[in-house]
Amino acid sequence: MAQALHLFVSSPSSGQTLSKLSFSRQTCSFISYPERRIPFSVVRRSISAISSDLESSSSARVLVSDIGQGGVLSADSSAIEVDAVSEAELKENGFRSTRRTKLVCTIGPATCGFEQLEALAVGGMNVARINMCHGTREWHRSVIQSVRRLNEEKGYAVAIMMDTEGSEIHMGDLGGASSVKAEDGEIWTFSVRAFGSTLPERTINVNYGGFAEDVKVGDELLVDGGMVRFEVIEKIGPDVKCRCTDPGLLLPRANLTFWRDGSLVRERNAMLPTISSKDWLDIDFGIAEGVDFIAISFVKSAEVINHLKSYIAARSRDSDIAVIAKIESIDSLKNLEEIIQASDGAMVARGDLGAQIPLEQVPAAQQMIVQQCRELNKPVIVASQLLESMIEYPTPTRAEVADVSEAVRQRADALMLSGESAMGQFPEKALTVLRSVSLRIERWWREEKRHEAMELPDIASSFSDSISEEICNSAAKMANNLEVDAIFVYTKTGYMASLLSRCRPDCPIFAFTATTSVRRRLNLQWGLIPFRLGLTDDMESNLNRTFSLLKARGMIKSGDLVIAVSDMLQSIQVMNVP
Ligand SMILES: Nc1ncnc2c1ncn2[C@@H]1O[C@H](COP(=O)(O)OP(=O)(O)OP(=O)(O)O)[C@@H](O)[C@H]1O
Ligand SMILES: CC(=O)C(=O)O
Ligand SMILES: [K+]
Ligand SMILES: [Mg+2]
Structure with a gap:
């Protein structure tokens, strides 16, 4: 040619x-x-x-x-x-000062209304993420429709990312409560039994049938990677009695991992498929709704990405849905290069990653994933807990600002809000912090010529x-x-x-x-x-x-x-x- x-x-x-x-x-x-x-x-x-x-x-x-x-x-x-946002930015500030780092917001009860979505779009949201761990398909469909309407009527170009639930072990809903406090020393029951609509007090439903067989007395049970910790003290049939050793807030459908002798126990749940049968239904839903990105939770190998890509190609008219590999497990780190190569992008999903590897290893993993993605020309999102304290408070901690700065300095493609925008009290303020920190660090970088x-x-x-x-x-x-x-x-x-x-x-x-x-x-x-x-x-x-x-x-x-x-x-x- x-x-x-x-x-x-x-x-x-x-x-x-x-x-x-x-x-x-x-x-x-x-x-x-x-x-x-x-x-x-x-x-x-x-x-x-x-x-x-x-x-x-x-x-x-x-x-x-x-x-x-x-x-x-x-x-x-x-x-x-x-x-409309880029246009306004270009007119007001000129080329040089436009923001380079992209912003992803998880949509939840705090942000699913049309006006709330519009406020996020105005605030610089480039991608709206819906997390299939939570909410019904009807709920998600109405969010997608609102975003599309916003784009059409008001000239935004917000893309939609659907994030699968994945088949790791997690807790069930908390009988409708948005969170429950676990106090030091309390005894809680983790059970695979099906309870009706009302959960007995201090009882947590677990989604994985093999749970009670897999855990042993003495194991440490981590909720959300260690936000709350329990020790397994007794097993009674399908019920596992645990004592709270690190108190904290339990959130609906929070991820559960268990540790024995200082390492993660993963023999059994490694058998769970990366894409569960519920995930496949969600993926069909995503294809039918025409989402722009599908993010796959707990990817273990390139194979599942290739499989999903051919599945999408066979079903989606233009097969133009990008597949994002979420790096949040030990296996995904092991097979990082082939996974990134097979995907259209990756997410450093620090929430679950920090539950699978020691927390102090997460920053190095982040740096490595961001670098590999850039080398292989795939966009990379840094996600989870960037501004966690802003779920409750209107101002971030200095440490959070430093963490956001570091991701911008690493030149990640995008930063993501999770609970801050999904169910926090200050979604727009959190987005403003991401935006202003990104702009400031990017400018510093250019001015200091830190190529x-x-x-x-x-x-x-x-x-x-x-x-x-x-x-x-x-x-x-x-x-x-x-x-x-x-x-x-x-x-x-x-x-x-x-x-x-x-x-x-x-x-x-x-x-x-x-x-x-x-x-x-x-x-x-x-x-x-x-x-x-x-x-x-x-x-x-x-x-x-x-x-x-x-x-x-x-x-x-x-x-x-x-x-x-x-x-x-x-x-x-x-x-x-x-
Ligand atoms: N659609 C929703 N409906 C209700 N609550 C939601 C929804 N999406 C998110 N949330 C709330 O926001 C919190 C943070 O969202 P996030 O997407 O980080 O979920 P997560 O459960 O930590 O799972 P993941 O590991 O996939 O990020 C959730 O724990 C949940 O309480
Ligand atoms: C985003 C996500 O799935 C995580 O941090 O675990
Ligand atoms: K998810
Ligand atoms: Mg996760």
Whole structure:
């Protein structure tokens, strides 16, 4: 599929050929040289960087020549869609200060109303997460419908993530109570018996039939990874009597793990399938409702992800639901690379992860997962307890702010609220904290020029992908060197947008795509501002149309410096907005 490779440098005023390297065979790139702001030496340096990158990876050559800018703007009626929040941010603060880190909010009783959802959308929620551990399908459907209505009526582009229950051991509902306090020394009964609608006092229902057989007297029972602890003191048939050793609040359907001699007991529940029969019904529900992401709890291997992906491909019309692997078990850490490789993204699910490995190992695991995801070009979400105290209080602790900062500094794609937004008292305030901490840390990073030395490995599996990768790496480098205002990427599948995001450039990335579902999926990725725009194969016309539409809406202005990258032509162009 050989195409001609051209790298054009245009000087609108001189009309001269500025430099010529040599001929190409594979791809087609354009660079226009805007006289206004950049010394030509810088452009030349960037071009030779691209040439040598391409040369080292292939036999492609780069041609540098001069063409006219051709920036005639045509009035165009076809609309461009961007979400209302990004638009307002761009207008008010300009490109540079847009938020790069994406925000996911778990929706629960505290946030399921239309106005509450709207407040989260205004506050910067990029993805709404529904957790199938809780609530009925009817409840979840009404949340999905509200989010869709919000998007349609008010111009937001909030994506929807469905999170499966998974088949680990957990407690049942607390007979309707939103939480119950377990005090030090109290004796509680954990039972697999079916109780009617009313639970006897100090009794907890357990979902896993083998529970009473598996535990032994002396085992330690951890609720939610240690938020509350019990010691097993007696077994009576299906009932397990436990003494509370660490008091705390029991929440409905909280996860249960048990430990013996300092390590997690997992022989028996390792036999439970990752995707339970209830999960499959939930997945069918998610496919039917057209959710954008399905997050799979307690993934153990790549196999289950591959299985789910083919299941979705066979059932979903456009098979465009992204599968997110939740890393929250020892097995998922063991098989991390193959799991991430198979998935469309991953979540550092610190809640359950911290129940399976010692707590002090969670930060290192987080760092490793975030790094691997970036290397493999998969978006990564850091989740759980980011602002836990804000479930009850309007202000976060200093330690929580430091934790959020660390995730932003690690350049995770997204941060997630769980209980803070699902059932906390201050969902909007918690979102504001995530937003303002993200913005502040990102700015600090740019101002201090803390480009990390992360060497991104080559991931392309074809020559064409390799060109895309080189172009994106070079475009990001050029964007930083030239201090451009934004990178524009025209992308059919979103792949090139993700490659640019992976480079974590200083400037925001405007991603233009023709498909609504691709646009919503890009919502999860660092630094991308997704737009929906009808695209043609003619890049000049795409560019001109974008410029006129964005200018008309006040999102860019003449003279802004942009680098445009396209996966249709595999091209790069540097230009001032005419
Ligand atoms: N749809 C819902 N209905 C009622 N309560 C909910 C709902 N979603 C979340 N919650 C509440 O918010 C808390 C935190 O939500 P979160 O999604 O982190 O759940 P979780 O039970 O910790 O499971 P997971 O490990 O999947 O995150 C839950 O424990 C539950 O009390
Ligand atoms: C998010 C999640 O599932 C966890 O932290 O366990
Ligand atoms: K879940
Ligand atoms: Mg979990």
